[in-house]
Amino acid sequence: MNKEDSLQELMTAWQQHSDRIEQIAGQHDLSHIKLVPRLFVLSSRRRRILSSLAMALVCLTVIVGMVILRQHYISDIFDQFFFAFLALLMVVTLIQSLRQIFLLRQQPQLNFQFSIFNSQFSPYSRAAVFASVVVMFLFFAVPIPNDRSMSQASLSHRSAAITNVSFVLSNII
Amino acid sequence: MRPKPKQIILSAVIFLAVLGVALAVRLWPRTVPFDQCSDLYKHYANVEGIDATFIKDYKVNDTVFVDVTLLEATDSVIWTSLKKDFDVPNPSPNFQQFIDNGEDLIYVKLIPKSTTTDTILTPYPNDVLAISHLKRTLTVFHIKNKEELNAVRHYNYDKSTNQ
Numbered sequence: 001m002n003k004e005d006s007l008q009e010l011m012t013a014w015q016q017h018s019d020r021i022e023q024i025a026g027q028h029d030l031s032h033i034k035l036v037p038r039l040f041v042l043s044s045r046r047r048r049i050l051s052s053l054a055m056a057l058v059c060l061t062v063i064v065g066m067v068i069l070r071q072h073y074i075s076d077i078f079d080q081f082f083f084a085f086l087a088l089l090m091v092v093t094l095i096q097s098l099r100q101i102f103l104l105r106q107q108p109q110l111n112f113q114f115s116i117f118n119s120q121f122s123p124y125s126r127a128a129v130f131a132s133v134v135v136m137f138l139f140f141a142v143p144i145p146n147d148r149s150m151s152q153a154s155l156s157h158r159s160a161a162i163t164n165v166s167f168v169l170s171n172i173i
Numbered sequence: 174m175r176p177k178p179k180q181i182i183l184s185a186v187i188f189l190a191v192l193g194v195a196l197a198v199r200l201w202p203r204t205v206p207f208d209q210c211s212d213l214y215k216h217y218a219n220v221e222g223i224d225a226t227f228i229k230d231y232k233v234n235d236t237v238f239v240d241v242t243l244l245e246a247t248d249s250v251i252w253t254s255l256k257k258d259f260d261v262p263n264p265s266p267n268f269q270q271f272i273d274n275g276e277d278l279i280y281v282k283l284i285p286k287s288t289t290t291d292t293i294l295t296p297y298p299n300d301v302l303a304i305s306h307l308k309r310t311l312t313v314f315h316i317k318n319k320e321e322l323n324a325v326r327h328y329n330y331d332k333s334t335n336q
Contacts, residue, residue: 127184131191138195149229153204161226161243168303168312169328171279
């Protein structure tokens with residue numbers, strides 16, 4: 001038996017084997033079996049660590065930005081809720097990333113492949129990161145309206161007061 | 174791995190929600206708590222016949238924001254008493270003629286800050302008082318430095334030179 005015959009025999013056996021697997025798969029629903037490669041598990045874990053750390057960093061940056069911007073606007077309950085929410089989110093994401101780091105250290109190391117890691121970012125993470133960047137930009141770019149912080153809540157009163165002050169400024173002699 | 178349409182829609186919704194919340198935080202009208210308003214506002218807030226308003230960080234130009242207290246008298250008796258409080262003289266006959274013709278000539282004067290705390294906390298000792306006889310309104314610009322003073326006093330001049 002030469003090499004070509006051996007190869008032909010092997011291919012036939014492989015084809016029969018494949019046909020048999022397909023036949024079995026056709027008879028049973030095997031969709032619940034999910035084989036997750038170890039590399040994917042590791043990259044997924046690293047992705048979670050980076051996502052959590054990035055989120056914590058964004059929260060920290062927004063908090064610092066708010067502290068600086070607070071000299072330009074009044075701090076009220078709405079602000080304090082937002083502040084508390086950011087602080088809580090930062091703590092939760094930091095705990096999450098520490099947990100993932102702990103789990104990662106318990107697993108055997110494989111070579112880190114950044115391309116796989118990068119391509120595994122979920123659309124939600126990308127949307128969240130993009131939104132955070134846009135929000136940061138908004139905080140610096142969107143002008144604060146003149147009637148934002150006043151002693152009176154009624155919109156008509158606010159509008160009248162702003163018109164009055166604007167009129168006074170424009171007509172000073 | 175290509176994202177599914179459902180994932181894309183949900184991501185867009187997340188993005189818009191975050192954006193909406195940020196805009197609301199930035200632009201939502203806020204009511205300044207009473208204890209954070211100016212002393213002048215606190216003094217006149219509950220006086221009958223005077224409509225007092227405090228505006229935090231009124232934008233005078235791109236870099237200058239000043240706190241403003243607006244006092245509007247609802248009748249002539251209150252207006253007379255308000256003028257007395259701030260040593261505002263009655264208009265001269267010429268000036269009165271303009272006012273009678275419906276022309277509102279607003280003039281300003283510097284007044285000392287209303288409390289000692291204000292004087293100590295801010296390096297500039299005076300506030301700017303703008304008087305409108307026609308509207309029976311006193312507008313006090315709470316000045317913290319020379320730049321703010323110039324921005325308020327030269328508002329019309331700066332506006333015309335910037336155009």
